[in-house]
Amino acid sequence: xxxxxxxxxxxxxxxxxxxxxxxxxxxxxxxxxxxxxxxxxxxxxxxxxxxxxxxxxxxxxxxxxxxxxxxxxxxxxxxxxxxxxxxxxxxxxxxxxxxxxxxxxxxxxxxxxxxxxxxxxxxxxxxxxxxxxxxxxxxxxxxxxxxxxxxxxxxxxxxxxxxxxxxxxxxxxxxxxxxxxxxxxxxxxxxxxxxxxxxxxxxxxxxxxxxxxxxxxxxxxxxxxxxxxxxxxxxxxxxxxxxxxxxxxxxxxxxxxxxxxxxxxxxxxxxxxxxxxxxxxxxxxxxxxxxxxxxxxxxxxxxxxxxxxxxxxxxxxxxxxxxxxxxxxxxxxxxxxxxxxxxxxxxxxxxxxxxxxxxxxxxxxxxxxxxxxxxxxxxxxxxxxxxxxxxxxxxxxxxxxxxxxxxxxxxxxxxxxxxxxxxxxxxxxxxxxxxxxxxx
Numbered sequence: 411x412x413x414x415x416x417x418x419x420x421x422x423x424x425x426x427x428x429x430x431x432x433x434x435x436x437x438x439x440x441x442x443x444x445x446x447x448x449x450x451x452x453x454x455x456x457x458x459x460x461x462x463x464x465x466x467x468x469x470x471x472x473x474x475x476x477x478x479x480x481x482x483x484x485x486x487x488x489x490x491x492x493x494x495x496x497x498x499x500x501x502x503x504x505x506x507x508x509x510x511x512x513x514x515x516x517x518x519x520x521x522x523x524x525x526x527x528x529x530x531x532x533x534x535x536x537x538x539x540x541x542x543x544x545x546x547x548x549x550x551x552x553x554x555x556x557x558x559x560x561x562x563x564x565x566x567x568x569x570x571x572x573x574x575x576x577x578x579x580x581x582x583x584x585x586x587x588x589x590x591x592x593x594x595x596x597x598x599x600x601x602x603x604x605x606x607x608x609x610x611x612x613x614x615x616x617x618x619x620x621x622x623x624x625x626x627x628x629x630x631x632x633x634x635x636x637x638x639x640x641x642x643x644x645x646x647x648x649x650x651x652x653x654x655x656x657x658x659x660x661x662x663x664x665x666x667x668x669x670x671x672x673x674x675x676x677x678x679x680x681x682x683x684x685x686x687x688x689x690x691x692x693x694x695x696x697x698x699x700x701x702x703x704x705x706x707x708x709x710x711x712x713x714x715x716x717x718x719x720x721x722x723x724x725x726x727x728x729x730x731x732x733x734x735x736x737x738x739x740x741x742x743x744x745x746x747x748x749x750x751x752x753x754x755x756x757x758x759x760x761x762x763x764x765x766x767x768x769x770x771x772x773x774x775x776x777x778x779x780x781x782x783x784x785x786x787x788x789x790x791x792x793x794x795x796x797x798x799x800x801x802x803x804x805x806x807x808x809x810x811x812x813x814x815x816x817x818x819x820x821x822x823x824x825x826x827x828x829x830x831x832x833x834x835x836x837x838x839x840x841x842x843x844x845x846x847x848x849x850x
Contacts, residue, residue, distance in 0.1 A: 418484045421473060421551065424696050426482045429473060429551035431792045432522070435620035435815070438550040438790045440558055441519050443511070443628075444777075445784035447541040452499045454778050455534055455544070460493060462565050468552055472528050488528055495527060502537040508628075511538055512823075515626045518545055519788065519813060541783075550790055554696045555768040555800075556683055566775040566782070608702065610759040612671035614664055616818060617762055620796050623816040627823040628786050629830055631807040640840040644713065646720045649767045651836060652801050652808065653678075653703075653723070654716035656765065658832030661707045663825050674708030679761040679795065682727060701726045702761055712836040713843060758793030770804040788813040799825075 421429065431438045463469050471485040502510050514535060523529050529549035536542050548558060563569060611617065634648070641651045664670050681698040703722055709715040766789045775782045785804040788811045791797065796815035801808055810829055812822040819825065 417467070417471075418474075418486050421483045421485060422695060423482060425551045428696055429483065429549070431550075434522075434622050436790065436792050436795070437520075437522050438792065439519070439523065439547045440550055440555065440790060441515065441626070441788045441813070442546040442548075442558075442562075443515060443784070443786040444544045444546070444562075444782055445538065445541065445786075446543070446777075446780050447539075447783050448780060449536065450534060450542050450544070450778070450780055452497075452534055455532075456493065456497060458565065458778050459497065459532070463561075464493065466561070466564065469528055469530060472526065473551065491528065496530060497532045497534065499534045499536065502535050502543075504537075506537045506539060511535065511543055512625075512627055515545055516624055516816075518547060519624045519626055520622060523547060523549055550696065554681070554683070554698050555766055555787065555789060557695060557697070559768055559770055562785070563771065563775075566777055567779065568771075568775050608760045611677050611762045612673065612675075614671050614676065614762065615667040616660075616664070616676070616797050617794070618796070618818055620794070620815045621817045624813055625816050625820065625822050626788060626811065626813050627821075627826045628812070629810040629826050631784075631809060632830075632833065634803050634806050634808050636837065637808060640837060643840060643844040644716060644720075646716055647723075648803075648808075649801075650716050650720040650723065652767060652810070652833075653705075653765060654712065654719045655829055655833040655836050656799060656810075657705050657707060657709075657715050657719065658712065658835065659825055659828035660705065660763070661710070662828045662832065664707070670707055675704050675706060676762040677760060678703045678705055678763050678765040679758070680723075680726075680765050681789075700757075703765070705763075712832075712839040716836065758791075758795045761795060763797040763799060764789060764791045764795055765799045765801075767801040768803075770802050772803075772805065774805045784809065786811050 428438055467487070468485065470487060470491050472488045473483050474486045475483045500514070502514060504510070514533075518533065523531060529552060531547045533545040534542060535545055548561075552558075553561065637648050637651050640646075641648050644651070660676070661670065679700050680703045682701050683698045703719075703726060706715055706718045706722075709718055768787065770785055784807075785802055786809055787800050787802045789798050789800045791813070796818040798811075798813040800811045800813070802811075810826065812819075812825050812829075814820075814822045814825075
């Protein structure tokens with residue numbers, strides 16, 4: 411056997427934590443959909459993947475668990491790797507519309523990956539409108555949302571020449587003076603203490619026992635330029651505006667399904683990407699901490715809600731919470747699986763929904779000269795969580811994907827529709843406020 415075939419490297423503690431978060435009721439897969447307006451030949455897709463994806467070693471490697479306790483697993487080249495085991499050709503049932511594709515995505519989202527092989531799969535879905543869709547499933551241990559957008563770029567004709575918006579907060583704490591290090595350690599200890607004593611989120615229809623069946627839905631296109639205009643006028647960020655609209659949607663859904671909780675707040679678990687934290691292959695791995703964002707359901711005025719979201723998110727990004735959460739994930743990765751699940755259950759009961767926002771490429775991309783018209787993504791949820799809201803910008807548009815546990819939210823389309831209505835109310839309120847300010 412050649413040296414190439416026995417190449418091994420340890421899985422990082424953080425990536426190990428994501429690997430071991432897998433449970434039958436919450437699979438740790440990032441699910442994506444790429445939509446094309448014309449058919450894509452299966453042979454053409456296979457050739458493209460051989461040329462562009464497989465040059466990244468991680469997609470030819472499987473995870474092998476150690477036989478020793480408390481030892482992280484390792485990446486190992488799959489000696490039996492077969493690309494055809496990872497790409498599948500399926501036909502979308504009639505009428506080949508969004509509802510049919512959502513049903514197929516939901517089924518795939520509920521199906522685990524084969525742990526004996528590299529942890530990814532692609533399905534070429536033929537018959538979606540006049541074109542096709544490609545459904546991707548990649549285990550979260552292989553990378554976070556930002557890393558996997560970079561993988562997407564590797565598949566396109568434009569390649570990595572496309573620039574992406576910088577995201578996250580600087581990880582400047584890794585090189586410090588002894589005094590700074592001591593102060594930072596004290597801050598992290600205090601932050602961890604606050605996280606541990608944070609009470610569980612209140613009981614609502616969005617929390618409860620989980621099953622193995624998941625549901626997926628997504629919005630129509632949201633004009634990113636318009637959202638940026640609103641954000642600039644309010645002195646906020648695009649993420650603040652979108653999360654503010656999501657608060658309105660969740661308020662509406664809860665009011666129609668049992669009412670708001672006492673205190674009129676629930677928490678979102680939000681990834682904060684740590685700039686400068688990546689190591690090794692820059693396109694792989696997880697480099698973010700999870701923070702808790704209280705969602706102000708009781709603030710019904712759209713612009714006041716956005717202002718509250720911005721204030722709270724700014725405070726979190728200026729704290730040690732993201733760094734502490736990343737360190738906690740690393741510690742979970744070197745603990746036993748049973749201990750990790752206990753810790754995960756404790757932390758995820760402090761939130762109700764996972765909310766992610768990843769900025770994608772700003773211009774239309776192509777794969778084998780096929781224009782990529784839409785990109786959608788759903789981040790997985792872990793532990794006790796049963797609802798995920800993922801936002802991805804691409805080619806001047808934002809689309810919002812909602813994934814839910816079928817036993818909690820059987821029709822996530824309702825939340826999508828509530829989001830679209832809430833965003834329209836935000837735009838109307840912002841237009842009035844900004845035009846009034848100009849004429850004052």
